[in-house]
Amino acid sequence: MASTTPTETPPAPPAASRRAASTGRVGDKVFLGLSRGSGILLLAIMASIAVFLGYRAALAISENEGDFLTTFDWNPAGDPPVFGIAVLLFGTVVSSIIAMAIAVPVAVGIALFISHYAPRRIAAPLAYVVDLLAAVPSIIYGIWGALFLVPYLGGLNLWLDEYLGWTYVFDKTEVGVARSLFTVGILLAIMILPIVTSVSREVFLQVPRMNEEAALALGATRWEVIRMSVLPFGRSGVISASMLGLGRALGETMAVATVLSPSFVISLHILDPGGGTFAQNIAAKFDEADQFGRDALIASGLVLFVLTLLVNGAARLIIARRKEYSGANA
Amino acid sequence: MAKRIDISGLSAFYGSHKAIEDISMTVEPRSVTAFIGPSGCGKSTFLRTLNRMHEVTPGGRVEGKVMLDDENLYAREVDPVAVRRTVGMVFQRPNPFPTMSIFDNVAAGLRLNGSYKKTELNAVVERSLRGANLWNEVKDRLNKPGSGLSGGQQQRLCIARAIAVEPDVLLMDEPCSALDPISTLAIEDLIGELKERFTIVIVTHNMQQAARVSDRTAFFNLSAVGQPGRLIEIDETERIFSNPSVQATEDYISGRFG
Ligand SMILES: Nc1ncnc2c1ncn2[C@@H]1O[C@H](COP(=O)(O)OP(=O)(O)O)[C@@H](O)[C@H]1O
Ligand SMILES: [Mg+2]
Numbered sequence: 001m002a003s004t005t006p007t008e009t010p011p012a013p014p015a016a017s018r019r020a021a022s023t024g025r026v027g028d029k030v031f032l033g034l035s036r037g038s039g040i041l042l043l044a045i046m047a048s049i050a051v052f053l054g055y056r057a058a059l060a061i062s063e064n065e066g067d068f069l070t071t072f073d074w075n076p077a078g079d080p081p082v083f084g085i086a087v088l089l090f091g092t093v094v095s096s097i098i099a100m101a102i103a104v105p106v107a108v109g110i111a112l113f114i115s116h117y118a119p120r121r122i123a124a125p126l127a128y129v130v131d132l133l134a135a136v137p138s139i140i141y142g143i144w145g146a147l148f149l150v151p152y153l154g155g156l157n158l159w160l161d162e163y164l165g166w167t168y169v170f171d172k173t174e175v176g177v178a179r180s181l182f183t184v185g186i187l188l189a190i191m192i193l194p195i196v197t198s199v200s201r202e203v204f205l206q207v208p209r210m211n212e213e214a215a216l217a218l219g220a221t222r223w224e225v226i227r228m229s230v231l232p233f234g235r236s237g238v239i240s241a242s243m244l245g246l247g248r249a250l251g252e253t254m255a256v257a258t259v260l261s262p263s264f265v266i267s268l269h270i271l272d273p274g275g276g277t278f279a280q281n282i283a284a285k286f287d288e289a290d291q292f293g294r295d296a297l298i299a300s301g302l303v304l305f306v307l308t309l310l311v312n313g314a315a316r317l318i319i320a321r322r323k324e325y326s327g328a329n330a
Numbered sequence: 331m332a333k334r335i336d337i338s339g340l341s342a343f344y345g346s347h348k349a350i351e352d353i354s355m356t357v358e359p360r361s362v363t364a365f366i367g368p369s370g371c372g373k374s375t376f377l378r379t380l381n382r383m384h385e386v387t388p389g390g391r392v393e394g395k396v397m398l399d400d401e402n403l404y405a406r407e408v409d410p411v412a413v414r415r416t417v418g419m420v421f422q423r424p425n426p427f428p429t430m431s432i433f434d435n436v437a438a439g440l441r442l443n444g445s446y447k448k449t450e451l452n453a454v455v456e457r458s459l460r461g462a463n464l465w466n467e468v469k470d471r472l473n474k475p476g477s478g479l480s481g482g483q484q485q486r487l488c489i490a491r492a493i494a495v496e497p498d499v500l501l502m503d504e505p506c507s508a509l510d511p512i513s514t515l516a517i518e519d520l521i522g523e524l525k526e527r528f529t530i531v532i533v534t535h536n537m538q539q540a541a542r543v544s545d546r547t548a549f550f551n552l553s554a555v556g557q558p559g560r561l562i563e564i565d566e567t568e569r570i571f572s573n574p575s576v577q578a579t580e581d582y583i584s585g586r587f588g
Contacts, residue, residue, distance in 0.1 A: 208425075210421060210423055210425040211425060211427070211428065213383070213386075213421065213425065214421070214425040214426070214427060214488075214491075215427070215438075216383065216386055216414065217381065217383060217414055217418065217419035217421075217492075218414065218415070218418075218438060218439040218442060218491070218492075218495070219411050219412065219413075219414040219415030219416075219439070219442060219443075219495075220411070220414075220442055221411050224442055228427060228430075228438060229427065232427070232428075232429030232430070233428070233429065235429070
C-alpha cells in the first residue's frame with residue numbers, strides 16, 4: 001500500500017507508486033479470473049439445478065393420471081397417482097394479492113412519513129424499528145400468526161362478513177377459526193412490510209432536492225410536492241420494492257404452513273378456512289412423501305419458480321415502459 | 331400584475347449561522363433588478379427570502395420585513411405556500427418535472443391552483459410557451475417529456491412554467507450559468523420582454539449580463555469568509571457600472587477581486 005509510506009522519507013514515493021502499479025496489474029488479473037470463474041461456476045450450478053429439477057418434475061408429470069394444471073387434488077401416492085396445482089396456484093396468488101393490497105399502500109405511507117413528514121428525532125428510530133421487523137425469522141411470524149392473529153381476527157372476520165358479506169369475497173360460509181387465505185394474506189402483508197418500506201424510503205430520500213424545489217416554488221403544499229415530485233420519481237423504485245415483497249410472499253413457507261388449515265378446494269370466500277399455497281404444500285408433504293411424491297412436489301415448485309419469473313418480468317416491463325419519463329435522465 | 335418589493339432590515343440564518351444581515355432595498359415593478367457580488371455573499375439566500383423558500387432549508391430562519399406592495403410576506407397570518415404562488419422562481423439548473431410532459435410542466439402550477447377546462451389550459455400553456463419563446467420549438471411535441479429538451483430549452487420551459495400562473499414577481503437565480511452562450515442570449519432577450527409584465531430579480535455572476543439585462547443593480551459583499559453578506563449599494567445599472575458611489579463596488583466590477 002502506497003499510503004503506508006512514512007512521510008519523513010521524500011525519495012520513497014516513486015518506489016511506492018511503482019509497487020502500487022505492478023500489484024495493481026496482478027490484482028486486475030486475479031480479480032478478472034476470480035470474477036469470470038465464479039460467474040461460470042454460478043451458471044453451471046444454476047444449469048445443473050434446473051436440469052435436475054426439470055428431469056424429476058418431468059418424471060412425475062409423465063406418470064400423473066390427472067391434469068397437472070386443473071386437478072383439485074394432491075395424491076401422488078394413490079393408484080393411479082393424481083395431482084394438480086390448481087388449488088395451490090389459486091391460494092398462492094390470492095394470498096399474495098391480499099398481502100400486496102394491504103402492504104404496499106401502508107409501506108408507501110410509512111416510507112413517506114419517515115422520509116418527508118417525521119422530524120429527524122422520530123424518523124430515525126421509526127426506520128430502525130421497521131428494519132428490525134425484517135430480521136424476525138418467518139417461523140416466529142408463523143407462531144405469532146397462529147397464536148395471536150388467528151384467534152384475534154375472529155372479530156374482524158365477523159365484521160367483514162356482516163358488512164361486506166354481499167361482495168361474495170367477504171362472505172364467510174363456514175364457522176370456525178380464521179385459518180384462512182385472508183389471515184395468511186394479512187400475515188404475509190406484515191412480513192413483507194419492512195422490505196417494501198425500507199426500499200421505498202431509500203428511493204424517496206433520493207429524490208433530487210431541485211425536483212422538490214421545483215414544486216415548492218410553484219406553491220405546492222407538502223402533499224402536492226409528494227404527488228408532483230416524490231411519487232413520480234419513486235414510482236419505479238416502489239414497483240421494484242413491491243416485487244421484492246411479492247417474491248417473498250409468493251414463496252413464504254413456514255408462516256403459511258403454520259397458520260393455514262390446508263384443504264384442496266378453491267373458494268373465493270377468502271374468510272373460509274382452507275386452500276393452500278405451493279410452498280406450504282411442499283413443506284407439509286415433503287417429509288412423508290416417497291420418491292415419486294417428492295418429484296411431484298418438485299414439479300409444483302417449478303411452477304412457483306415460473307410464476308415468480310413472470311411477475312418479475314412484468315415488473316421490469318412496467319418500469320421500462322416509463323423509462324422515458326423516469327427521473328434518471330433529468 | 332407586477333408589484334413593488336420593499337425590503338427592510340432583513341437578515342437570514344442557517345441555524346446559528348447568519349448568512350445575510352440587515353438588508354434594506356426597494357425593487358421597482360416592471361423592471362429588472364440584478365444582484366451581483368462575490369460567491370458566498372448571500373445572493374441566493376437573499377433571493378430565496380423573497381418567496382419564502384429560504385425557510386424550507388433545515389434551520390432556515392428570517393428576520394425583517396418584505397413588503398409586496400402593501401402586504402408583509404412575513405406577517406404571521408401569511409401562508410408561505412400562497413406567497414410562492416405569487417412570487418415565481420427560476421433556478422440555476424433547469425429543473426422541469428422529469429416525469430411530466432412539456433404540456434403538463436407548464437400546466438403544473440395552474441393545476442395546483444384549481445381545476446381548469448382543457449381549453450383554458452391549452453390557451454394558457456400556449457401563451458406561456460410563446461411568452462418564453464419556446465412555442466415554435468415544442469408545439470409539435472407537447473406530450474413528450476420535458477427532460478428530453480436541451481438545457482436552454484429546459485430553462486425556458488421552467489420560465490414558461492413560472493409565468494403560466496401570472497406571478498407578481500419572477501425571481502431568477504443565475505438562470506444562465508448552466509447554459510451555452512446562444513441559449514444564454516435567448517434567455518436574456520426573453521428577460522427583456524418579460525419585464526414589461528413582471529417585476530424581475532436576477533442573480534448573476536456575469537457582470538456583462540447584469541449590464542445587458544438589468545435596469546438597477548445591487549452589489550453585495552461580505553467583510554470576511556464566515557461573516558454575513560451585506561448590501562453594499564443599489565443604483566441604476568448604468569451608474570453602478572460607470573460611477574459607483576462605493577469603492578468596493580468599483581473594485582469588484584473592475585475585476586480587482588471576487
Ligand atoms: N443549505 C445551507 N446550509 C448552511 N449554510 C448555507 C446553505 N446554503 C448557503 N449557506 C451559506 O450561506 C452563505 C451564503 O450562501 P449563498 O446565498 O449561496 O451565496 P451566493 O448565492 O451569493 O453564492 C454562504 O456562507 C453559505 O455557506
Ligand atoms: Mg448562489
